[in-house]
Structure formats: C-alpha cells, structure tokens
Amino acid sequence: MKSARSFIVSVVFAAIAVGVAIWLYPHLPARAAIHWNADGQPNGYASRFWAVAIWPLLILGLALLAAALPRISPKRFEMESFAGIYTALMLVIQGVVLLLGVAAMLAGAGHAVPMATVAPLAVGVLLMVLGNYMGKLRRNFFMGIRTPWTLASEAAWERTHRLAGWTYVLAGLAMVVLALAGAMSGWTLAAVVIVLLVPHVCSYFIYRRLEGRHSTEGDV
Numbered sequence: 001m002k003s004a005r006s007f008i009v010s011v012v013f014a015a016i017a018v019g020v021a022i023w024l025y026p027h028l029p030a031r032a033a034i035h036w037n038a039d040g041q042p043n044g045y046a047s048r049f050w051a052v053a054i055w056p057l058l059i060l061g062l063a064l065l066a067a068a069l070p071r072i073s074p075k076r077f078e079m080e081s082f083a084g085i086y087t088a089l090m091l092v093i094q095g096v097v098l099l100l101g102v103a104a105m106l107a108g109a110g111h112a113v114p115m116a117t118v119a120p121l122a123v124g125v126l127l128m129v130l131g132n133y134m135g136k137l138r139r140n141f142f143m144g145i146r147t148p149w150t151l152a153s154e155a156a157w158e159r160t161h162r163l164a165g166w167t168y169v170l171a172g173l174a175m176v177v178l179a180l181a182g183a184m185s186g187w188t189l190a191a192v193v194i195v196l197l198v199p200h201v202c203s204y205f206i207y208r209r210l211e212g213r214h215s216t217e218g219d220v
Helices: 003-027 048-072 080-108 115-136 148-152 154-181 186-219
Strands: 031-036 042-047
Touching: 003 048, 003 080, 031 048, 031 080, 031 115, 042 048, 048 080, 080 115, 115 154, 148 154, 148 186, 154 186
Parallel strands: none
Antiparallel strands: 031 042
C-alpha cells in the first residue's frame, strides 16, 4: 500500500475517533477513566478533554511515525524490501488503537463495556497478526526483535523471527482464549509477557550457535 493511501486510512481512523469523541464528550465526567486493570476496574484517569483527545492524537502520531521511520533508516537497514508488510502492520496497530479508544471512551461515559475482555482480546488478535508476519520482516532498527545479535547477523535475525512468529501467535491465542473465558489476570498477563520475551533471549543463543558454526567452517 502506498504511503499516501495508508495516510488517508490513518486520517479516516482519526476522524472516526474524533467523531466518537464529539458524541461522547458531553456525557463524560470531569475526570474520566482511561485505563483499566486486568479485572476491568479503572485505575487511571484523565481530564475529560484528554480522555477523548488522546486517541485521535495517538493514531495520527503513529501515522506520522510510520511515514518517518523508513526515511530515517540507516544504510544497509532500509525498509523498502518489506514496505508493504510494514505499512499494513502499522495500520493494523492504528486500527487496534482506534478500537481500544472507542471502547475506552464508551466505558468512560458510563456505557457497559467489558474492558477486561475487550482490551486483551484486541491485543491478542494484534499479537497473532504480528506473529504471522514476523518471518517476513527484514533487519531494521524499528520493528521486530531488535537485539545486538539479530542486528549483527541476517541469519540470526531470520531464525529468531521464525521463532518469534510462533511465540507471538501462541501468546495472542492465549490472550484471546483467556479474555473470552473471563480468566485474564495480572499473573496470566505476566506469563504472556514472559513468552513474548523468549525470542529476545533466544536470539543470543541462536547467534552464538551460528557464529560457532561459521568460525568452524572458516578454520577448515
């Protein structure tokens, strides 16, 4: 998708968020909830203005970031080779932010929105989408598993991201199932985070194994 078209989609997302904000603004209290814990209880608040303004601003900020990052990427780490995937994923992230924003504004205005289900469900689906495309990402400084070892080796990058694809899909699926079952908690969320960190840790061992193999071949 061309950058101009993707930016138009981002503007549409932001416009939807603005429309919902204008609709709900009169119904929001002076300080509205903007964050909920794993049990669905609000634990973060903001003024009425920022409770609605944060979502379209966040979407537009992500859109500007998506446009800027490929332009500032250093040599040998250009993003043109997977530009379509990068653009699609950034739009998916913005779409999830829109969904969460609409849900948060509705909940803040007093509507019965089960945030303990909606938020992990949306994030779980996002993780599964990211996981399906992890193996198609190429080395860059802005998206993917960016450790010193994946950035130092193309082979380590590819193998780490194949592993990350599985872990992200499994973590996302777990979040979706737990959210639908109403079993999401702080402990299960911590377990999901640990699973997501597995590829970062494994990237070191993948690199060392590949480095050892290459050193042996060079000595022969």
